[in-house]
Amino acid sequence: MKSNATVSLDHGSGGLASQHLIGELFLKYLTSPLLHDLEDCAVLGEYAGRIAFSTDSYVVDPLFFPGGDIGSLAVHGTINDLAMRGARPLALSLALIIEEGFPMERLERVIASVARSSQDVGAAVVTGDTKVVPRGKADGLFINTTGVGLVSHRHDISGKKAQPGDAVLLSGTLADHGITIMGSQAGIDIGGDIASDTQPLHRLVGAILESETGAVRVLRDPTRGGLATTLCEIAAASHVEIVIEENRIPIRPAVRTACEMIGLDPLYLANEGKCIIICDQDHAEELLQLIRRLPEGRDAALIGWVRDDRPDRVSLVTRIGGSRLLEPLTGQPLPRIC
Amino acid sequence: MKSNATVSLDHGSGGLASQHLIGELFLKYLTSPLLHDLEDCAVLGEYAGRIAFSTDSYVVDPLFFPGGDIGSLAVHGTINDLAMRGARPLALSLALIIEEGFPMERLERVIASVARSSQDVGAAVVTGDTKVVPRGKADGLFINTTGVGLVSHRHDISGKKAQPGDAVLLSGTLADHGITIMGSQAGIDIGGDIASDTQPLHRLVGAILESETGAVRVLRDPTRGGLATTLCEIAAASHVEIVIEENRIPIRPAVRTACEMIGLDPLYLANEGKCIIICDQDHAEELLQLIRRLPEGRDAALIGWVRDDRPDRVSLVTRIGGSRLLEPLTGQPLPRIC
Structure with a gap:
């Protein structure tokens, strides 16, 4: 050619x-x-x-x-x-x-x-x-x-299945894809070794489902709209409250710095290789260890819990211990992210 | 809204x-x-x-x-x-x-x-x-x-299955979609009751397959590139010659007139609701009658035969009895036809 x-x-x-x-x-x-x-x-x-x-x-x-x-x-x-x-x-x-x-x-x-x-x-x-x-x-x-x-017939994973008491896991760091595309579009060198997290998650999911049939209720990848919007969708579909803790959410230091400089909230930025796992609390620690042994999940963390106090709501416990209601994304921080 | x-x-x-x-x-x-x-x-x-x-x-x-x-x-x-x-x-x-x-x-x-x-x-x-x-x-x-x-496991329909001796059927008139889009793009009133033939063909195919398992070898809809290009693809895939006869090909008079006026060959214009059926010759007449009883197939015709004389070739027997080799479409008569 x-x-x-x-x-x-x-x-x-x-x-x-x-x-x-x-x-x-x-x-x-x-x-x-x-x-x-x-x-x-x-x-x-x-x-x-x-x-x-x-x-x-x-x-x-x-x-x-x-x-x-x-x-x-x-x-x-x-x-x-x-x-x-x-x-x-x-x-x-x-x-x-x-x-x-x-x-x-x-x-x-x-x-x-x-x-x-x-x-x-x-x-x-x-x-x-x-x-x-x-x-x-x-x-x-x-x-x-x-x-x-x-x-497989053994599995019935859906955004409607979160139950009060369940644990909320995140398979890795947040906002890598969103901030990378943001930087590329704006022609900004956001420094560090920031790169998109685009990767397939079927192996990680396969390993989770093989080991813990029944314990996993919801799997969802927080792409457009980010973690906050995706959790809002799950909370609404399952009619539960989801509470996450800011200091438990894994974010690379360079990504956090770039988000602060540009004024973007990493909770609303897109991810292309991460998933939210909502599971029975009794299996959460075991699942987390399993996920962390896989390369796609090495930065996985338990980030919160499902409650029944305020159905359809998502709350963030901030670093200083306050509580903030998370709404779905309004407005469009940047087009053509994926 | x-x-x-x-x-x-x-x-x-x-x-x-x-x-x-x-x-x-x-x-x-x-x-x-x-x-x-x-x-x-x-x-x-x-x-x-x-x-x-x-x-x-x-x-x-x-x-x-x-x-x-x-x-x-x-x-x-x-x-x-x-x-x-x-x-x-x-x-x-x-x-x-x-x-x-x-x-x-x-x-x-x-x-x-x-x-x-x-x-x-x-x-x-x-x-x-x-x-x-x-x-x-x-x-x-x-x-x-x-x-x-x-x-269904009973059926194995593919462009590779045409055999010498098979009959070539066309489920209806040619070039209706192509000439309609051509006229719309150019802002030309091509007159008559010309309209796209866009329609689903699964009912027609279902009826054919139910009645004649085994007799149907190839089904193909002549969309972009038209009848001529699609037949060339089948001839190449099946390593056979396909011979069609110009005076057997159904074309609406208004479409024929519009094609002649604009200088386009209806054999190369797109169709969106027609199919080519290549079948065992012994069942051709029976299949044709069946197709003609359905609204999608009321203008169906037997238009030619599969031969083994010149593999990978498509020939047109013209109205005056001459023979013309049909090549795949070269160049692009009009973009964004579908």
Whole structure:
């Protein structure tokens, strides 16, 4: 492929140029035989278990950022949504909307990243679609990934299942993705070794569910809207109060400093490789130790409790011992975070 | 909702405004309990059969056109891709990329159309995603739908299965969608009662497969690239020659006239509610009668045959008896057809 080649409208025609793009670029990296069949629809096998199904479009700006890119983000994001219902990922779809003139070399880097990430999680891209829109009608590249997974009958994980007395665990540090994208968009060097936390969580979830069937009630990844908004959603769905303690929440010092400098609350910034685990309190310590032994969970912490005092509310016990009500995110701190 | 309301960046924040948009607009029309659970991932039941999985993004311009809109197109397109492998549709995902400032009233019309179409096909939208990008970074609205379906073990339909001697059927008239969008984009009144053929084909496919297990080898819908390009793909995948006869191909007179006026070949224009059926010749006439009894297939015709003379080639026997080789589409007659 020429180094200065770009994507043209022809590449989205469904004709010869589309076939070349698929054959010479996509199939070079994405190696599933189902995809190579070039059918309009993939037919997977028959599986025992309930089918999990989740979709996300990715419009992150910039496309490449410290710690990842739109390709790895698109794979991890959808894998994590499947994992949050206890699903083992099975297969992914990949749909691209490309702006005419987009550099072929950047497209190749993104596809290589999708391929690496999907290979790592063991869920191949088995079906896809490519559209090209005229210059100025999109911004470089938008990606949709949709995932299919399987849920064992033993598991029934849902945002509605939190119960008073349960413990609230967080699998790692907060706000790494949000502050990284913020810095990249603003062209600010936020210093330290700050990078997106984009990573797949299905292994961590798999390990948790294998060891403690029944103890885990809720899994949720605090992406857009951050920890505060996600906890508000869980509190409302389960009709419980959730109380978290500020001094228990793990945040990297460099991230905390950057948030203070810019004036952003890390509780509302997006995370792309962390999950909230709400579980029976009797198993909390055991689960926490298990999570901390995994690389994805080494900074995990118990951050709070489920109560029944004020249903549908989330409270923060501040560092100095006060109490603050946490509302869902209002306004938009920054667009195109994912 | 106010009549002059528009979509803002806040609606894509994942916070309170997102929740309002979902609650007040999306859930008003899309009524699946799985979607109303507001989980990041839907968990369907357990089903007997192989899982079919297909994705498409829709960037059609204009969003509303004679015969349909981006909402119905997005439902039918994905349902049809599932149907082309013999799959019964089970559930749909819906992911929106919206440009800041997009009129809320237009969004509501599209969502209502998605709801009507998905209800009609019996495959609910069970999971979704909404992203908003700043003004000028997209063009109004892009939609991704991904579908999950089930294939019975009796069926093995694929573009690779055409065999010499097979008959080639077409389920209806050609080029209706392509010429309609062409006219809308150019602002040309192409006259007649020309409208998009966007429609779901799963019922037609279901009827065919129920009656004639084993006789149907290939199903394919000739969308982007049209009949000629799609037949080229089948000829290549099955390593056969396909010969079609020009005077057997059904085209509405008004569409034929418009194509001649504009100088477009209807064999290369997109269709959104038609399929090619390649089947054992001994069952062709019986299948054709069956298809013609269904509203989706009333104009169906036998248009040609599979041969082994020149593998990977598609030939057209012209109206005056000559023979013309059909190549895959080169160049792009018009962008954003779907």
